[in-house]
Every structure is written in C-alpha cells, then in structure tokens.
Amino acid sequence: MGTQKTLSAVVVLAGIWEVAAPFVLGYTATAAFLWDAIIVGLALVVLAGWAALSDQQGTDRGLDWINALIGLWLIAAPFVLGYTGVAVALWNDVLVGIVVAVLAGWAAVALGQQQHPRTM
Numbered sequence: 001m002g003t004q005k006t007l008s009a010v011v012v013l014a015g016i017w018e019v020a021a022p023f024v025l026g027y028t029a030t031a032a033f034l035w036d037a038i039i040v041g042l043a044l045v046v047l048a049g050w051a052a053l054s055d056q057q058g059t060d061r062g063l064d065w066i067n068a069l070i071g072l073w074l075i076a077a078p079f080v081l082g083y084t085g086v087a088v089a090l091w092n093d094v095l096v097g098i099v100v101a102v103l104a105g106w107a108a109v110a111l112g113q114q115q116h117p118r119t120m
Helices: 003-025 031-053 057-080 087-115
Strands: none
Touching: 003 031, 003 057, 003 087, 031 057, 031 087, 057 087
C-alpha cells in the first residue's frame, strides 16, 4: 500500500472516531455538536475511503484536498457553531481537525510526488 493509501486509511479511522466521539465523550445533548460530528465524520469516511480504494490519481488527489479542507472545518467548527464552552467537544474537533488536515494534505502531496518524480 502506498503512502497516499495508508494516509487515507488513517483519515477513515479519524472519520469513524469523529462519528463516535459525541457518544463516547458525552456531548450528545446539543444537536449542533452532534450533527456536525456525525456529518463531518461520515463525509471523512466516505471521501477518504474512496481515495484509499480508488486507482484514479487525479480523483484521489482531489478527494485528499477536500478532506484537508474538512479538517480545517473541524478546527473552525467550535468557533463558528459556538461550542467553545464545551471543552471536550472543542478539543476533540481541534485535534481531529489538525490530524485530518495534516494527513490528508500529506496524502495529496505524496500523490503529486508520485506523478511527478523529481529529477536530479
């Protein structure tokens, strides 16, 4: 399995965690937190899973960049949706967002390097 595929598979795991986090960490009482986590988590699972299983490099790179943007959304979501007062939800989303943004961005860059190897 190539670097991009491995990184996308890890993003799938982050998506699964994001769906489970409100239930595991106990912040299901507010619909905005809950539905944001579920929708974003499912989007990560679908898009990163597609990137991990696809053999189309252009599609894979696009999906990885979309996942990186979703990671940035996770970082911003507590501030945009107003749940910075719920520390566990805030830190979960910020940390998962950082992990997703870094790994998905890395996957996209790694895929780009496979397509255009450097010459010495």
